Amino acid sequence: MTRHLLQAFRRYSWKDNILAYALLFPSLIFLVIFTFYPMIKVLDWSFYESVMNVRHFVGLELYGQVLRDEVFLKVLRNNVLLALVTVPVSILLALYMAVWVNGKLRGRSLIRAAFFYPTLIPMIAIANIWLFIYTPDYGLLDKFLGLFGVDGPSWLGNPSWVLISMMGMLIWKEAGYFMIFFLAGLQSLPKEVYQAAELDGAGPIRKFRTITLPLVMPTTLFVLIIATTNSFKLVDHLYIMTKGGPNNASNLLLYHIYETAFSFWDMGKASVLTVILLVILLVISIFYYGYLDKRIHY
Amino acid sequence: MKKFSLLIIAVMLLLSACGNAGNTKGASSNSVASAAEQEKGNNKSTGGGEEKPVELSFYFPVAVGGPITGFIDKLAADFHEENPSITVKPIYAGSYQDTMTKVVTAVQGGNSPDLAVLLSTELYSLLEMNALEELTPRFSQDYFNGFYEAFMSNTKSGDQIWSVPFQRSTIVMYYNKDMFKAANLDPEKAPANWNELKEYAQKLTVKDGAGTVSQWGLEIPSTGYQYWMLQALSLQTGTNIVSNDGKEVYFNKPEVKEALQFYADLGRKDKVMPEGILEWATVPSDFISGKTAMMFHTTGNLSKVKSDAKFDFGVAYLPANKNYGSPTGGGNLYVFKDIPEERKAAAVKFIEFLTQPERVAQWSIDTGYVGTTKAAYETELLKDYVAGFPQAAVARDQMEYASSELSTYQNGQVTKLFNDNIQSALLGEMTPEEALEKSQQQADEILKKYRK
Numbered sequence: 001m002t003r004h005l006l007q008a009f010r011r012y013s014w015k016d017n018i019l020a021y022a023l024l025f026p027s028l029i030f031l032v033i034f035t036f037y038p039m040i041k042v043l044d045w046s047f048y049e050s051v052m053n054v055r056h057f058v059g060l061e062l063y064g065q066v067l068r069d070e071v072f073l074k075v076l077r078n079n080v081l082l083a084l085v086t087v088p089v090s091i092l093l094a095l096y097m098a099v100w101v102n103g104k105l106r107g108r109s110l111i112r113a114a115f116f117y118p119t120l121i122p123m124i125a126i127a128n129i130w131l132f133i134y135t136p137d138y139g140l141l142d143k144f145l146g147l148f149g150v151d152g153p154s155w156l157g158n159p160s161w162v163l164i165s166m167m168g169m170l171i172w173k174e175a176g177y178f179m180i181f182f183l184a185g186l187q188s189l190p191k192e193v194y195q196a197a198e199l200d201g202a203g204p205i206r207k208f209r210t211i212t213l214p215l216v217m218p219t220t221l222f223v224l225i226i227a228t229t230n231s232f233k234l235v236d237h238l239y240i241m242t243k244g245g246p247n248n249a250s251n252l253l254l255y256h257i258y259e260t261a262f263s264f265w266d267m268g269k270a271s272v273l274t275v276i277l278l279v280i281l282l283v284i285s286i287f288y289y290g291y292l293d294k295r296i297h298y
Numbered sequence: 299m300k301k302f303s304l305l306i307i308a309v310m311l312l313l314s315a316c317g318n319a320g321n322t323k324g325a326s327s328n329s330v331a332s333a334a335e336q337e338k339g340n341n342k343s344t345g346g347g348e349e350k351p352v353e354l355s356f357y358f359p360v361a362v363g364g365p366i367t368g369f370i371d372k373l374a375a376d377f378h379e380e381n382p383s384i385t386v387k388p389i390y391a392g393s394y395q396d397t398m399t400k401v402v403t404a405v406q407g408g409n410s411p412d413l414a415v416l417l418s419t420e421l422y423s424l425l426e427m428n429a430l431e432e433l434t435p436r437f438s439q440d441y442f443n444g445f446y447e448a449f450m451s452n453t454k455s456g457d458q459i460w461s462v463p464f465q466r467s468t469i470v471m472y473y474n475k476d477m478f479k480a481a482n483l484d485p486e487k488a489p490a491n492w493n494e495l496k497e498y499a500q501k502l503t504v505k506d507g508a509g510t511v512s513q514w515g516l517e518i519p520s521t522g523y524q525y526w527m528l529q530a531l532s533l534q535t536g537t538n539i540v541s542n543d544g545k546e547v548y549f550n551k552p553e554v555k556e557a558l559q560f561y562a563d564l565g566r567k568d569k570v571m572p573e574g575i576l577e578w579a580t581v582p583s584d585f586i587s588g589k590t591a592m593m594f595h596t597t598g599n600l601s602k603v604k605s606d607a608k609f610d611f612g613v614a615y616l617p618a619n620k621n622y623g624s625p626t627g628g629g630n631l632y633v634f635k636d637i638p639e640e641r642k643a644a645a646v647k648f649i650e651f652l653t654q655p656e657r658v659a660q661w662s663i664d665t666g667y668v669g670t671t672k673a674a675y676e677t678e679l680l681k682d683y684v685a686g687f688p689q690a691a692v693a694r695d696q697m698e699y700a701s702s703e704l705s706t707y708q709n710g711q712v713t714k715l716f717n718d719n720i721q722s723a724l725l726g727e728m729t730p731e732e733a734l735e736k737s738q739q740q741a742d743e744i745l746k747k748y749r750k
Contacts (some may be wrong), residue, residue, distance in 0.1 A: 051708075071718075135580055136572065137589060151510060157575030159725060245521055246575040247721040262399045263710035265423065 039278065045271035051264075062272045072273070074248050075256045078163060082252065083231040086170050091223055093175040095216070098182035099208065112183070119177040127240035130169045131156075134241075156242055159249035166241075166250055170234060178223045185219035186212070217296045225288050229281055253277055352644045353385045357414035359397040359629065360390065361465075362598045362665055369664050377651050384644045386413075394629065398423075405429045410636040413645045415464055418452035418630045419705035419713075422544040425455060426707060431633040434459045436646050444653075444671045448626050448700035456543055461630035462649050463670040465661070467598045468693050468700055469530050469624045471617070475610040477502055477513070477591040488614030489592075492534070492560065495617040499570035502591035515570035517590040518561065519581040524720045525704055525713055526625055527594060530616055531557035533623030533701055544706045545748045549716065550738040556619075558730035562723055575721060585611075596627060597693040601666040604687070613689040615696050622699035628667060659683075668693045706741075707748045715740045 049058045066072050101112045118126065133140040134155035142152045155165040189212070197207050235255040238244055244251030244259070254277065261270035356374070360366045367390050374386040391397035394417050401414050405427060416424070424430050434457075442450060442459060449463035475485035481501045489495040499515025506512050518527050532539050537553040540546070548554065564571040585593045586606045594616065603611060616624050631652070633645045651657070658674035661667065663683050669675055675684070675694055684691045706712045716737050723733035 131577075131580075135577075135583075138587060154572070154574040156577065159727070243522060245718075245721060246725060247718045247727070259710075259714070263395065263714070264708065265402065265710065 042271045042274045042278075045267060046275050048268050050268045051266050058268075062268050066269060066272045066276070071248055071251070072256070075244075075251045075253055078249070078251060079232060079253045081163065082167060082170070083228055085167050086174065086231055087224065087227045089167075090171045090175040091178060091220065091227060093171065094178035094223070095182050095220075097175065097179045098186055099212065101179075102183060102186045112179075115176040115179050117176065118173045119180075123173070123234065123236040124240060126169070126173055127237035130237070131241050134165055156250075157246060159246050162242060162246065162250040166237070169237065170231070174227065174230065178227065181219050181223050182216060185216045189215050221288060221292055221296055224292075225285060228284050228288075232277065232281060253280075350640070351383050351385065352641055353387060354412040354641060354644055354648060356386050356388045356648075357391045357397055357401055357411050357416075358388060359392060359394045359415060361394055361629070362601075362667070366665065369661070373652065373657070377648055380651065381644075381647065384647065386648055402427065402429075405634065405636070408636070410634040412634060412637050412641050413648065414632050414634070415629045416632055418449075418461065418463070418466070418626070418628065419703055419709050421452065421455060421460055421705055422707040423709055424632065425460065429634055429636070430460050431635045431642055432458055432460060433462065433633065433646075436633075436642075437462075437650075441650075444673055446670065446672065446697045446700070448697055448702065449670050451542065451702035452626060452705060453630055454542065461632045462653060464629055464631045464652065465665065465667045466626055466628040466630075466670055467596045467667055468626050468696060469526065469594055469616060470597055470600075470693055470696065471592060471594055471614045472585055472599075472603060473592040473612050473614065474585070474588065474607075475612050477588070477609075478612075481591075485610070485612065488612060489617045490615075491617050492619045495592075496564075496568060496570065499564070499592065500568070503570045511569075511572075513588065514572055514584075514590040516564060516592045516594075517571055517576055517581045517584055518564065518594045519576045519578040520721060520724050521575055522578045522717075523627075524724070525716045526627060528554070528557055528561060528720055529625045529704055530594070530623060531561055531619070533625065533699075534616065534619040534621060536620045538701050540702070540704050540706060542702070544709075545745055547704075547706060547712065547716075547738065547741045547745070549741060550734045555730055555734055558720065558723055558734060560619075561720075562726070562730055565724065566726060574725060597668055598628070598666055600689065600693075604689070611689075613692045615692065615699070622696065624696055624700050625703040626700050627703055662690075668697070706745060708744050711744055712741050715744075 046062060047057060047059055048055055049062060097115050101108055101115065105111070121129075136142060136152070136154050136157070139155075141155065145152045153161050156162050193211055193215075194207060197211060202210070232253060235252050235258070238250065238252060238255045242250045244255055253273065257270050257273045257277065260266050260273060356370075358370055367388070370388045370390075374388050378385055389411075391400045391414075397414065398416055398420055401411055401416065402423075404411055410429065433453075437459075445463050448468075449466050450459075453459050453461045453463060471488060473488055478485040478498075481498075483498060483501060489498045495516070502513065502515040503511060504513040520527070529539055532551075532554045535553040535557050537548060537551050539548050539551075539554055541548075565573040581590075581593050582595055582599050582603060584590045585595075586603060588609070600613070615622050631649050633642060633649070637645075652661075653671065655671060655673040655677050656679060658669050658671055659677045659680035662669040662674065662680065669680060674680055704713065704716075719728070719733040719737045719740075722728045723730045728736070
């Protein structure tokens with residue numbers, strides 16, 4: 001085995017690839033400085049208790065503390081729930097929209113632009129707009145529901161509604177973005193297959209199920225990865241809308257890290273939380289690339 | 299040929315990357331050298347006593363509406379005119395939280411700013427980092443006596459003074475006079491105690507035919523600053539919730555329980571306040587749009603309400619339970635420890651300049667913050683303003699009953715856990731009693747290592 005590897009190593013033509021390495025080198029520098037080095041550093045810090053200027057080695061104790069912390073468990077549960085709901089819903093919605101605007105349709109580019117529009121607005125602006133939409137009584141949503149005589153709950157003030165309200169907003173923001181990927185995927189599909197199917201008398205549903213869906217699977221995988229990691233990365237809106245409240249009902253992992261680091265100044269615990277987040281994201285990518293990827297035909 | 303030109307490009311890229319690295323290195327070694335030179339220069343100037351140009355970096359946040367950065371720039375320019383040897387460089391640093399983050403990062407990186415405006419409640423966090431210069435010996439006792447006592451109490455740890463009050467606020471009650479008239483209440487007489495408050499709020503709560511409320515009697519916000527609101531209610535019941543050394547909290551005192559019970563009942567039992575959580579920023583717009591007849595909020599919003607409300611409104615003391623009471627809030631001026639002596643002296647001079655009566659008066663008029671010194675309210679400037687806009691005087695008069703804001707070691711964490719528990723009591727997930735016992739227990743756990 002080792003000899004085999006060694007042989008491969010020797011056979012590898014360094015000379016031929018030197019140009020490739022030279023071209024990769026500049027971006028590699030940035031990756032090392034801003035990605036790999038901080039990751040190693042954060043792992044190192046997670047073994048030290050460091051609050052203000054106290055700093056001493058405690059081994060794995062902080063991990064134990066974090067895993068027993070009820071706020072952390074609540075935050076993690078929120079984040080998992082958020083991912084489980086927003087990822088499938090926004091992907092299905094995106095695929096639906098993409099198929100719809102891919103067809104021959106009047107005002108097609110206008111509709112595409114409308115779907116894509118939420119993606120162009122910065123998250124902070126979106127949060128402010130939706131803060132108004134969710135305002136009780138005179139907010140847009142409650143005014144609308146009022147037309148039907150429905151009395152809405154306090155969307156952001158009620159712990160059982162706040163996460164659902166957030167999900168609604170995130171799906172609205174994300175679906176248009178994913179639609180673009182699907183649209184690109186759909187446009188590159190071969191027309192001949194569809195013509196053949198039509199000759200055989202296949203209906204639109206049949207065509208979608210047996211041709212479109214399998215053929216856009218590579219795109220779906222890509223979107224799935226982006227969507228899942230995004231659901232752990234989108235937190236700007238919390239800063240504006242709820243600050244994670246009421247009583248942590250809408251708090252998410254990344255915002256909790258921010259809080260721990262920059263309002264509690266507890267760098268040790270924040271590092272532990274960061275390591276946990278990194279592990280989660282790593283596991284997701286390994287699962288997708290290592291497992292799902294093999295089951296998709298390109 | 300193509301390959302060759304690519305190679306050249308790659309090499310050039312590499313070179314430029316290296317070149318940059320080299321430059322930055324050069325720059326940093328330069329700055330080290332210049333810092334060393336400066337150090338030398340300082341020693342000389344303290345020895346020789348001649349004036350050398352000093353530059354101060356001054357970090358400040360913006361937390362209320364209006365062109366605050368413009369006012370600060372002007373103050374710095376005016377100061378430079380009076381003291382040509384000192385240049386103050388104001389650095390806008392975002393919100394209070396952002397400013398604190400920047401300052402702490404700078405301090406920990408050994409690159410401390412000279413002067414900053416930070417929340418008065420950050421005192422113990424900054425002390426724990428050993429970042430602050432003590433100000434007790436730098437000013438006369440008379441100077442400190444000029445400030446309102448309630449503002450001074452957040453500058454002290456024990457008897458040592460660590461900061462100077464600058465942009466300070468407090469909680470007051472805003473009420474809609476038109477709605478008072480409509481409910482047959484005297485618009486010139488705001489509720490003075492809790493019983494009256496409840497009674498008025500009941501009269502001011504208007505329901506339509508279907509039983510849905512179209513106008514609420516009262517709103518007390520419950521996000522972000524619910525600890526502040528509960529602290530006000532506790533002070534009115536006769537106790538503060540924090541000791542003056544930042545090591546003890548009194549969350550489970552019976553007075554605090556009574557206060558939280560009252561706070562929760564307003565929404566859940568008496569139905570004069572919307573039930574659940576009321577967003578801090580939405581409450582003023584509710585008041586301005588006529589959704590609520592009264593609100594508890596910071597004086598910092600006075601200018602906004604004044605310009606936006608289309609009705610006649612009044613400002614009053616927070617109603618008393620056993621006595622009047624309100625905590626103070628807002629930011630103080632801090633001087634940092636890890637800077638040369640001459641810059642400390644210059645910073646002290648700048649603080650003196652900022653707290654002259656005329657400037658405090660102008661600052662209060664421009665921003666809506668409470669004037670921090672009694673002398674400021676003696677100036678013609680502020681006298682005239684108050685005469686034309688008597689609402690502005692209420693916060694000042696209430697200062698007599700005000701106390702220091704909740705501020706402890708590990709302040710972020712203590713405030714957060716207290717805030718979370720208050721919210722769960724307001725939502726009915728816990729009884730006030732349970733919420734406060736739990737808060738006390740969690741806070742004791744955090745604070746015990748500071749009590750030796």
